[in-house]
Amino acid sequence: MPVAAGMSLPAFAELLERLLFTPGRAGKLxxxxxxxxxxPDPERGIGLAALSGELRLRTAKPALLREMAAARTDPTLFALSYDYVGDLAETIALLWPEPEGLTGPPPALSQVVGALEAASRADIPGLIAGWLDALDAGGRLALIKLVTGGLRVGASGRLARLALAEWAGVEVGAVEEVWHGVAPPYEPLFLWLEGRGPRPDPAGAPVFRPLMLAHPLEEREAAALDPAEWCAEWKWDGIRVQITGGPGGARLWSRAGEDISAAFPEIVAAARFHAVLDGELVVLRGAEVAPFSDLQQRLNRKSVTARLQRDFPVAVRLYDMLFDGAxxxxxxxxxxxxxxxxAWFARSRxxxxxxxxxxxxxxMQELAxxxxxxRAAAIEGLMLKRRDSPYLAGRVKGLWWxxxxxxxxxxxxxxxxxxxHGKRSSFYSDYTFGVWKEGELVPxxxxxxxxxxxxxxxxxxWIREHTVARFGPVREVEKTLVLEVAFDAAQRSRRHKSGFALRFPRIARIRRDKPAAEADGVEAVAALAAESGAAPR
Amino acid sequence: MPPHPETWLRVTEAGLWCEPGGFFVDPLRAVDRAVITHAHSDHARPGHRHVLATAETLALMRERLGEERAGGTQQALRYGEALEVNGVRLWLRPAGHVLGSAQVCLEWRGARVVVSGDYKRRPDPTCPPFEPERCDVFVTEATFALPVFRHPPAEQEIARLLRSVALFPERSHVIGCYALGKAQRLIALLRAAGWDRPIPLHGALARLCALYERLGVPLGPLPPATVAGKEKLAGAIVLAPPSAIADRWARRLAEPLPCLASGWMRVRQRAKQGGVELPLVISDHADWPELLATCEEVQAPEVWITHGREEALIHALGRRGVRGRALHLIGRAEEGE
Structure with a gap:
């Protein structure tokens, strides 16, 4: 890509803005x-660290930036602008008065990071003001997001590492295996990927090993399998995790290789062993796996309270072992x-x-x-694993189903x-559907x-021809089309007017043959919720 | 003492009415005598009996409205050439907004008003630049009258677009833009940046581009986007009205990457609506610094604001000792761009 003019912060600002506005994964990559x-190095590595959430900057509070901007602008105009834009960081970025005459060149990412590390607390406002003076609106917004620690551009660390692997022409697994052994700005990693240096040695540092994934199995394919070649396990409705324990410490990793140790300290505390294990993180009450909605209370948190740990006790149901010791x-x-x-489990407990x-x-009939x-809520189905399959990264067909x-x-x-969005932006492709409740449709x-x-x-x-009202991007249609909706489970929920939420709903069929009056009612949802919540049989 | 313009230029239901001259400026409905600043549809309405404007504006009105609806009689006036209408002296100055756009300058018994219409101060290869005229009352729009609106140089936005085309060479970049003014300016900017490939157009833009060329603005090859095959449109920059870029029309393009060229693109929340993937901040309206600088240059002690964000502009002018007054003209494109 031709570089945006000059230093890396304006170029990084352009990258952030493009990522934010690009819905598709291929475009983001x-x-x-x-x-x-x-x-160049170290700019690309610092950008990567910022996107992966691994840049530890001495951050400034949004209130400090607000104060700095307010001191430079008319309060009435600031209030009118904030009211119009709605977002504080963006208002400040757009409103910041551009100094008359010559300003210095915009800073590089490395300059910002280096200067913030070396600065005393009292110097920080002056540094930030100097940079804001030298940047344009896009650059100012990127800087504010960097120093207040809130990038949020919809590009995860996993996506950034995948792009890194694609760029270097290696498997993403190769990057993952060394990733947690390198630190920003990752110069040894870039040198290795460009064939100019040795593979960084993660040594004793805990690293994530890419997981082996399964393909979905169809009914007729299942019948053709030879039962002697396969092992079967329940497919638990939790989240896939990897536990690494060793001399360098213990870590809990998500399926995508994010370090989620801080959210589950009790698991990390229990991992006082030297091994790498694969399993399902679930909320366990006694011997019983609680519904996924319980586990959701614990997900996407940076830290966890004692109360949450008590009310939603987590455990890992183990099913594979990648390393035993070294x-x-x-x-x-x-x-x-x-x-x-x-054998290991019997020993270490x-x-x-x-x-x-x-x-x-x-x-196979028996298994079917x-x-x-x-029908237990915590069981999604079965896993079939070939007895002779090695543990291979990614989704290798024919080994795990x-x-x-x-x-x-x-x-x-x-x-x-x-x-x-993206390729579907010209299609009405997101559908809200309802069931009958006392003669009325409820979503x-x-x-x-x-x-x-x-x-x-x-x-x-059909939607374009049967629209009855428009609300911005949403069309309300005539309530005459029946859709057969497939889903994995129904749960009680206050978020929908019907009082229920469906898990993984998708459109199974268009029922043009069926009159809307004959669609299901809320009692049918209640019956399915009761069934999917029933105890395991 | 010259009569205060409030006494002879008034807001009526049909728009701004010059009483001694007996004519309206940009009237909102059909009238006897109309002076038109420029050919955008919220300023140039159909059905007036007599229309006065620049020759370019009159030609654009005929193209958009048809011969009959563009005015019973049309009278062309060159920039800087003065007329006497019932004792009111009237002349036009370039507004720099679109081809033919003009400020209407009026003088009666020693008091001078400039009705600027829509304008900008940035260079535009498709029309002559804005010329400030000293006056007693300056009438301005306030579409982008908030300090958050500072348009970057258009060349910088074009460079961003070309970087994106290099990064996604297999996709069509389709830019949503107004058919009159913005489309031709974008094409001219692309040509100036060295983009000499054909620029396929949506049908709704073709006629006005052809007219611009007849009026002496060269735009280069502009084939219709509808006839080329998908593979031919890979890597192309295509222009279309904003309503078409994320709708069914765009399906004929190669993996269309929707772009939108507008001053509103400065604010992310606005840009996020409608599925825009590459917002381009290119505007034919004055931004906040341009509005303030222009009000200062014309040295008017009083500024009347036709529409837009009057509150902020009145506040800022007040602090400079200038009296601001909101006219609340209805019927102007609120979101005009």
């Missing part, structure tokens, strides 16, 4: 690759790793962990029956539609997948 391509087990067949896991049991079965009977139980379905009436959920391209084109046309 291209923007990030362009960043690694166009920026020994890499990933090349061993699944059956051998499982034996090592069981870690707190807050148990083993996900293997399900004995003789035939077990799957059909499983997820065989979800059949979805629940409801016949709902389309109520509102909204246009999608029960929103879906934006499940349909084919042809069905999407048909729905788009």
């Amino acid at each position: 291209a923007l990030l690759r362009g960043w690694f391509d166009s920026q 020994e890499d087990l990933r090349g061993l067949p699944f059956a051998a790793r499982r034996a090592r896991l069981e 870690p707190a807050r962990m148990d083993l996900s049991p293997l399900i004995p079965f003789e035939s 029956r077990l799957r059909a009977q499983a 997820k065989w979800k139980r059949d979805p629940l379905t409801l016949d709902c009436v389309l109520m509102y539609a909204q246009r999608g 029960v959920g929103k879906a934006y997948s499940g349909y084919t391209d042809e069905e999407l084109a048909w729905l788009d046309r």
Whole structure:
């Protein structure tokens, strides 16, 4: 990518703005690759750290910036502007008076980071003001977001590492394995990726190993499997995690390789061993896995209170072992790793962990029956793992299958539609649908997948021809079209007027044959919620 | 003592009415005699019996409204050439807004008013630049009258667009823009930046671009976007009305990347609406510093504000000792750009 004029902060500002406005993953990856391509060290690494949330800056409070801006502007004009723009950081960035005459060149990211590290508390306002004077509106907004610690551009650390791998032409797993052993601005990492230096050695530092993932299994494919070659486990409805313990300390990683240790200190405290384990994080009450909605109370938190730890006790249900001590087990067949896991577990008995049991079965018919009977909220279906499969990063076909139980379905009436993003921006592709309650339709959920391209084109046309009102990007339609909606579970919820929320709803079929009056009522949702909340059988 | 303009230039239901001259400036509905600042539809309405404007504005009105609706009789007036209308002296100065745009200067018994219409102070290769005229009352719009609106140099925005085209060479960049003025300015800016490839156009922009060329503004090759194949549109910069960029029309393009060229793009929340992926802050209206600088240059002790964000401008003028007055003219495009 041709570089935005001059120093790296304006270029970084342009990257941030583009990421914010680009909805598609492919577009975001291209923007990030362009960043690694166009920026010198250490600027590209500092940008990467900022996007990955690993830049630890001495930050300034938004109130300080507000004070600085207020001292330079007319209070009435500031108030009118803030009222119009709505966002404080953006108001300050747009409003900051540009000094007359010559100003210095805009700063580089490395200058900002270096100067903030060296500065005393009293120097910080002066430094920030000097930089704001030298930047344009986009640059000022990026600087304010950097120093107040709130980038939020919809690019996760995982996405940034994926872009880094694509840019260097290596597997993302190779980057993940060294990632947590390098620190901003990652110069040894860039040198290695450009073939100019050795692979950074994570040594004893805890690092994330990319996970092995499963493909969905279809009914007819299942029948063709040889039961002797496969192991079966329940598919628990929690979140996939990796626990690493060793001399360098213990960590808990999410499926995407984010360090989530701080949110689950009790798990980290229990990981007093030297091993790398794969399992499902769940809320466990006694021996029973609580519904996913309980686990949600603990997700996406930077830290956790004692009360949350008590009310939503978490545990990890283990199902694989990647390292035993320093020994890499990933090349061993699944059956051998499982034996090592069981032996290790019997020896170490870690707190807050148990083993996900293997399900004995003789035939695929028997397994299909077990799957059909499983209705516990915490079970999503079955996992099938080939006895001889090594542990391979990513989604390798034919080794691991997820065989979800059949979805629940409801016949709902389309109520509102909204246009999608990116490739779907010209299509009405997001649908709000409802069920009957006392003669009135009440919304029960929103879906934006499940349909084919042809069905999407048909729905788009139908919506345009049957619009009764518009609210900004949303169209209200005639309440005459029935959609069969598939979903994994129904839960009570105060967020929807119907009193229920559906988990993973998607459009299964368009029921043009069915009159809207014959669509389901709220009693049908209640019955399915009761069923999916029932105790395991 | 010259009569205060309040006594002879008044806001009526039909718009700004010059009583001694017997004519309206940019009237909101059909009248007997109208002076038109420029051809945008919220200023140039159809059906007046007699229309006075620059030759370019009259030509644009005929193109947009049709011969019959563009005025019973049309009278062209050159910039700087003066007329006497019932004792009112009237002349036009360039406003720098779009081709043909003019400020209407009026003088009666020694008092002078300038009705500026819409204007900007930035260079625009498609029209002559704004010329300040000293006056007693300056009538201005206030579309972008908040200090948060400072338009960056348009060349800088074009450079951003070209960087994006280089980064996404397989996609069509489709820019939503007004058919009159903005479209032609964008094309001229692209040409000046060295973009000499054909610029495919949505049908709604084609006629006005052709007219600009006949009026002496060269724009280069502008094929219709509808006939080229998808593969031909990969890597192209395409222009279309804002309503088309994220709608069905855009499906014919190669993975369209929706852009929008407008002063409103300065504010993220505004830009986020409507699925814009590349907001371009390019405006044909004066930004906040331009509004203040212009009010100062014309040295008017009193400024009348037709529409927009009057509150902030009246406040800022007050602090400079200038009396600001909101006219609350209805019927102007609130979100005009």
